[in-house]
Amino acid sequence: MAFPTPVQVSDVNQLLATHSDWDAIIYISDLSGSEQFPAIHQAILQQEKIDKRTGLHTVLINAPELAGGRLIFAPTGDLSRDYDDVRRIADATKLAAELALQAGVEKPLLVTEIGSNASQYQESQGVAYLALCQAMWQPLEAREALGEDTIETVLKAGVFSERELNLAFWQAIEAGKRVARDLCGTEPERMAPPKFADYCEQAFAGTDVAVSVLSDDAEILASYPLLHAVARASVEVPRHAPRVIRLEYTGQGTIEKTLYLAGKGITFDTGGADLKVGGHMAGMSRDKGGAAAVAGIMKTVAALKPKGIKVVAEIGAVRNSIGADAFVPDEIITGHAGKRVRVGNTDAEGRMVLADILSHMREDAKDAVNPEIFSMATLTGHAAIAFGPYTALVENGPAKSKQTAKTIASAGEQWGDPAEQSLSRREDFDFVRPRTKADDVLSSNNAPSVATVRGHQFPMAFLSIASGLDQHSLNSDYPIPYTHVDIAGSGVEGGDWQHGKPTAAPVAAFAATYLQDLA
Structure with a gap:
């Protein structure tokens, strides 16, 4: 019963192409980039010059300097309103995961950055991981007919965080x-x-x-x-x-x-x-x-x-x-x-x-x-x-x-x-x-x-x-x-x-x- 195993990544260098074990970065954020991730920010700025969808829709960006040479930017939209909740992050991640599958990504690295400090987003990284798994799941009948390894190709997912994550709980x-x-x-x-x-x-x-x-x-x-x-x-x-x-x-x-x-x-x-x-x-x-x-x-x-x-x-x-x-x-x-x-x-x-x-x-x-x-x-x-x-x-x-x-x-x-x-x-x-x-x-x-x-x-x-x-x-x-x-x-x-x-x-x-x- 395979599903993507979460792997914590704490070294910011893993985001860079020359140091990474991952074949794409999925960036989920209500921002267009920040000082914490200058390489991601720069890639998004370059993309905005040629694609006005950037920041409004999920986009795949050619980014040679980043892991796998590609960045999937999944904007959550505004998270500061009274009626917003963590499902905005889940929804953005699912769209990114679907795009990742279409692009042939097999080892994604999730980077979740939320500008809002609201307490309802404290589990945003775990929610993003679970949303990725939700999007990757294929029906039992399909797995039995076509082969689980054939249609569920993502076996691990990196999660960037400098604080310790409870990955065992997420996995359970x-x-x-x-x-x-x-x-x-x-x-x-x-x-x-x-x-x-x-x-x-x-x-x-x-x-x-x-x-x-x-x-x-x-x-x-x-x-x-x-x-x-x-x-x-x-x-x-x-x-x-x-x-x-x-x-x-x-x-x-x-x-x-x-x-x-x-x-x-x-x-x-x-x-x-x-x-x-x-x-x-x-x-x-x-x-x-x-x-x-x-x-x-x-x-x-x-x-x-x-x-x-x-x-x-x-x-x-x-x-x-x-x-x-x-x-x-x-x-x-x-x-x-x-x-x-x-x-x-x-x-x-x-x-x-x-x-x-x-x-x-x-x-x-x-x-x-x-x-x-x-x-x-x-x-x-x-x-x-x-x-x-x-x-x-x-x-x-x-x-x-x-x-x-x-x-x-x-x-x-x-x-x-x-x-x-x-x-x-x-x-x-x-x-x-x-x-x-x-x-x-x-x-x-x-x-x-x-x-x-x-x-x-x-x-x-x-x-x-x-x-x-x-x-x-x-x-x-x-x-x-x-x-x-x-x-x-x-x-x-x-x-x-x-x-x-x-x-x-x-x-x-x-x-x-x-x-x-x-x-």
Whole structure:
């Protein structure tokens, strides 16, 4: 699993052609050059005389005196405005990386210089490296068909800095993001549930993350009845049969924190009996983005080996198929937590999968040290409508008291992996209330989330009730912080779920929040 290895360069002479091991400089800046890098500044000044795009667009400059004889200048634009953030640097780097690939660059040296001293740019070099890797990544199917070495030719990237850089942390984040992109972005047959499990077993082989896979249909039905209902129509096709994948890491030393991560892994979502029509089924092989992110975070954990923390992940890898045995609206199914769930819409299948997983985690968390529970999912189009390209974080009372969303959002802001806090309200719990004594909770209404008021908030209320986590509220005897993470808006570039490159959100934000200080 290759990706560009970051290499710190502290000697300014490495920027010069006669001393360098690199074949191009990529200069990312809101400046046109500075006294710190006079050779770069001079090359840009010369280019400005013949190309008025210089300073406005990414350009390739012939610079015989610089490393590799070429300079790619990627201007970020103004970074001093209130609404600017580190993603300007990531965007500029991606454009530069694409140009570098076209130019045949194989050993780029990143030079990031930001004139603004604003605190939000303190991780700009790491963000630039991760953006370079994002641009260089090619889909798993392409690598398998054409050869990884053939289409991913950049194996190392220099990063110029005179201060010490935490390259191991950057590399661990990228390892996780690569796993997340692979799992999310791969087509539905190559990454059907059994193959999703196989990928996880291979990705964590030889690491401190233990992997177990539940494949027995009777056991899944008994222990994960809501999840199994979603999978019912797929069970008769062995290559589509469901899997529950558990990933577990226990760090050295006294455990002071326990994280539980539940991942929605719908490897293809037809909508079930409430069939997606009008072209809305395209791209639904990416409905496993939440599970992909969970696996990605665990890969970062495996790379960092943080001390004093236990991290447990469970992924429900399921295909929501249509067929004679498909579950249908109006069914009442008793979940693992003992709550009777009335199915409102079979296209609201992800919350069914997550509810059973969360119920198991709730039981585990009762005996855990300082637990926090998260569910991650490409759950609702409403999250994308409400927040655009930002991850939505919906907290329960204990999580809100701990300022979980605020903390994650702040870390994500530094690393170009932003999020928005979204509150769980009384209307959300009223929305899923039982209408008769025949059931305990309603999974969904029968309208699209984008046409439903509070369409991304009320599913968190369902998840709380159906999993039993509503019994662990702030005023209960045993409060358990729980945050639902909806990446339907942030999970792919440009919001294009059929063709957009997976972003691996929120791997970087979670790594910066929970792992950075423990490695």
